[in-house]
Amino acid sequence: MNKWHKASPCAAERSSAALSGLALLLFAALAGPLPAQDARQIVEESQRRGRAPSEHYEGTLEVTSADSKVTRKSWQFWRLGSYGNSKAVIRFTAPAEVKGVALLVINHPDRSSDQWMWTPAIARDRRIALQDRSTRFFGTDFSFEDLEERDVDQYEYRLTGEEPIEGAPCWRIDARPRQTKTSQYTLSRMWVRKDNYVPAQYENFVKDQPVRRLLQKDIQNIQGIWTARTLEMTDLRRKSRTILRLEKLEYNIPLKEDEFTVQALRRDQ
Amino acid sequence: MTFHRRTPDSTLPGMVGPALSPANAWCFPAILAFLVLAATLHAQNFTQRGFLETTALFFPETAPNDSAYAVGEALFRYEAFYKLTNLRFAAAFDARTDTHEETARDWGGLWWDRSRLRPLFAVRRLSATYTRGRLTVEAGKQLIRWGKADVLTPTDRFAPRDFLNVVDADFLPITAARITYGTQSDTLDLILSPRLTPSRVPLLDQRWAVLPPGVPVHELDPAFPGGPQFGARWNHIGAVAEYSFSFYNGYDHLPLFHVQPDVALQGADVQRFYPQMRMYGADAASPLGPVTLKSEAAYFTSTNPQADNYALWVLQLERQAGEWSLVAGYAGQIVTQHRGTLGFSPVRGFTRSVVAHAGYTIDVNRSLAFESVVRQNGQGVYAKAEYSQAFGQHWRATAGFALVRGEATDFLGQYHRNSHAILTLRYSF
Numbered sequence: 001m002n003k004w005h006k007a008s009p010c011a012a013e014r015s016s017a018a019l020s021g022l023a024l025l026l027f028a029a030l031a032g033p034l035p036a037q038d039a040r041q042i043v044e045e046s047q048r049r050g051r052a053p054s055e056h057y058e059g060t061l062e063v064t065s066a067d068s069k070v071t072r073k074s075w076q077f078w079r080l081g082s083y084g085n086s087k088a089v090i091r092f093t094a095p096a097e098v099k100g101v102a103l104l105v106i107n108h109p110d111r112s113s114d115q116w117m118w119t120p121a122i123a124r125d126r127r128i129a130l131q132d133r134s135t136r137f138f139g140t141d142f143s144f145e146d147l148e149e150r151d152v153d154q155y156e157y158r159l160t161g162e163e164p165i166e167g168a169p170c171w172r173i174d175a176r177p178r179q180t181k182t183s184q185y186t187l188s189r190m191w192v193r194k195d196n197y198v199p200a201q202y203e204n205f206v207k208d209q210p211v212r213r214l215l216q217k218d219i220q221n222i223q224g225i226w227t228a229r230t231l232e233m234t235d236l237r238r239k240s241r242t243i244l245r246l247e248k249l250e251y252n253i254p255l256k257e258d259e260f261t262v263q264a265l266r267r268d269q
Numbered sequence: 270m271t272f273h274r275r276t277p278d279s280t281l282p283g284m285v286g287p288a289l290s291p292a293n294a295w296c297f298p299a300i301l302a303f304l305v306l307a308a309t310l311h312a313q314n315f316t317q318r319g320f321l322e323t324t325a326l327f328f329p330e331t332a333p334n335d336s337a338y339a340v341g342e343a344l345f346r347y348e349a350f351y352k353l354t355n356l357r358f359a360a361a362f363d364a365r366t367d368t369h370e371e372t373a374r375d376w377g378g379l380w381w382d383r384s385r386l387r388p389l390f391a392v393r394r395l396s397a398t399y400t401r402g403r404l405t406v407e408a409g410k411q412l413i414r415w416g417k418a419d420v421l422t423p424t425d426r427f428a429p430r431d432f433l434n435v436v437d438a439d440f441l442p443i444t445a446a447r448i449t450y451g452t453q454s455d456t457l458d459l460i461l462s463p464r465l466t467p468s469r470v471p472l473l474d475q476r477w478a479v480l481p482p483g484v485p486v487h488e489l490d491p492a493f494p495g496g497p498q499f500g501a502r503w504n505h506i507g508a509v510a511e512y513s514f515s516f517y518n519g520y521d522h523l524p525l526f527h528v529q530p531d532v533a534l535q536g537a538d539v540q541r542f543y544p545q546m547r548m549y550g551a552d553a554a555s556p557l558g559p560v561t562l563k564s565e566a567a568y569f570t571s572t573n574p575q576a577d578n579y580a581l582w583v584l585q586l587e588r589q590a591g592e593w594s595l596v597a598g599y600a601g602q603i604v605t606q607h608r609g610t611l612g613f614s615p616v617r618g619f620t621r622s623v624v625a626h627a628g629y630t631i632d633v634n635r636s637l638a639f640e641s642v643v644r645q646n647g648q649g650v651y652a653k654a655e656y657s658q659a660f661g662q663h664w665r666a667t668a669g670f671a672l673v674r675g676e677a678t679d680f681l682g683q684y685h686r687n688s689h690a691i692l693t694l695r696y697s698f
Contacts, residue, residue, distance in 0.1 A: 065633060
């Protein structure tokens with residue numbers, strides 16, 4: 001007893017550690033990659049894993065209308081900063097008639113983004129008002145709002161279940177915009193993959209009706225970041241679809257702050 | 270009414286002749302050199318675009334000074350950009366022709382765009398831009414736009430226009446140095462232009478010039494001012510509003526006319542001149558619930574005893590709803606000192622009007638556009654409807670009709686014979 005008692009601190013620690021480890025292993029086996037996660041933690045982890053100081057890709061877009069007509073567009077995308085505090089520029093490179101048209105998105109952690117569009121043909125920039133963000137972006141099925149980043153603090157999250165998307169097990173999470181966030185959507189339902197925390201699908205609702213669905217496919221590890229290389233946005237009301245493919249994707253490239261201003265939109269046409 | 274028709278622009282004494290001026294002589298090779306150099310350098314930093322556009326205008330009515338029912342125009346525009354770390358170069362040129370002799374048939378006006386006719390070839394842009402931190406300096410020929418409103422932009426002082434067609438006027442570039450310093454939220458814009466680029470006014474032998482009946486008119490060489498223009502604008506972007514204040518000192522790019530009786534001709538001699546002008550302006554944009562409110566106002570004074578002092582202002586509401594884009598507003602004018610000199614100013618002529626624009630996107634390739642200007646006294650109306658469709662990656666066809674109605678005494682109404690159908694085909698690359 002004495003011996004046992006004397007030996008107890010270290011042994012107890014070890015056994016406690018062993019128990020804890022076993023418990024953790026058991027929990028992990030039952031619950032997934034990380035234990036006891038709530039919806040917000042999952043989204044935070046998803047964003048943390050996708051974080052990079054900068055990003056550039058060449059996007060090719062294929063817009064298929066309800067009557068199956070296909071239109072192709074392409075743009076260049078640059079981003080500086082990460083969720084909640086990032087700036088992005090999208091500049092069209094095709095078709096020829098919109099070459100040079102650009103959108104600047106300044107994301108904020110505590111409110112909706114600011115957006116400006118530059119039209120070289122008339123040499124004018126135009127601020128995209130909040131109430132106009134539900135409009136489709138240049139004939140694609142993305143709205144202006146869909147092009148802004150969704151910071152974790154701007155939504156209330158609720159884990160509503162688990163469901164596979166294209167065979168991959170996912171958490172299903174409902175995200176409702178907080179009062180400070182102006183959104184056309186009353187609810188965004190997202191499916192986050194359990195294996196790599198990449199959102200596999202978003203479904204956006206207006207008054208309980210799903211209006212847009214974004215499917216994120218072709219997930220690859222690019223410079224240590226699991227990234228969906230194909231984004232398929234479906235406008236469920238118009239029954240049209242836009243597939244965005246990310247080509248020549250690079251993270252951590254040198255970009256300057258002054259390339260993400262309204263003046264730079266005009267300058268870099 | 271009779272009119273002394275002078276078809277080739279160069280027949281007017283003192284106007285631009287067929288030979289290349291010194292400015293013209295170097296700028297075309299400069300553009301070519303730029304293009305060759307840029308194309309052989311790093312392709313990733315080189316971008317280009319352009320289009321070839323042909324337009325046919327059909328007029329159901331003839332005008333007293335123009336018996337044509339149809340006008341055909343063709344425009345080729347090429348733009349190229351080359352980017353280095355802190356330096357950017359831009360070059361663009363236009364080549365155009367038409368069936369109605371509105372475009373010169375010689376090489377005049379390649380750089381200094383002051384001719385009555387549209388130039389056959391014109392440098393639209395040739396500029397170098399240097400950037401360092403918050404500072405951007407652009408020097409050369411360039412398009413400069415100020416203001417936020419769409420229906421009328423009183424503060425847009427560095428943007429002369431081609432008013433050969435009064436209701437569909439393209440912007441003209443100017444030669445200037447532009448210095449911009451600022452952050453995302455505050456920007457100071459300083460512009461110095463060494464020489465005025467005037468707006469192009471309707472040709473006397475075509476329908477958009479409305480002349481007094483029975484009076485022969487002889488156009489003298491215009492009196493261009495010799496001095497520079499200067500402007501400054503401070504713009505602030507806030508979370509709930511964006512606004513700016515601007516100042517301009519230079520010349521009006523729209524002319525007044527000296528009119529003198531011509532005894533020999535038993536008519537009148539008319540000479541364009543461009544009075545000194547000073548502008549104090551402001552503009553603002555702010556979202557208000559479901560709409561965006563944009564406003565712009567400017568007060569114009571002149572040291573020239575023949576020019577009016579006046580204020581122009583615009584209030585407009587904007588809304589994007591589904592596939593609709595809607596803009597409606599009112600453009601007003603207050604004359605504080607009236608001198609009664611004859612002039613040509615569509616900017617002022619379109620005021621005291623309710624102005625509206627609507628666009629509807631049918632699908633990714635097709636769209637409709639409507640615009641209208643209705644004078645508050647009901648004496649002038651302009652309305653236009655347009656259908657546009659893209660074909661593949663390069664082609665776009667646009668068809669529309671512009672209706673002009675009103676009294677001969679009204680600025681808009683005087684063009685009541687100029688309602689027309691428009692058909693445009695554009696190939697972009």
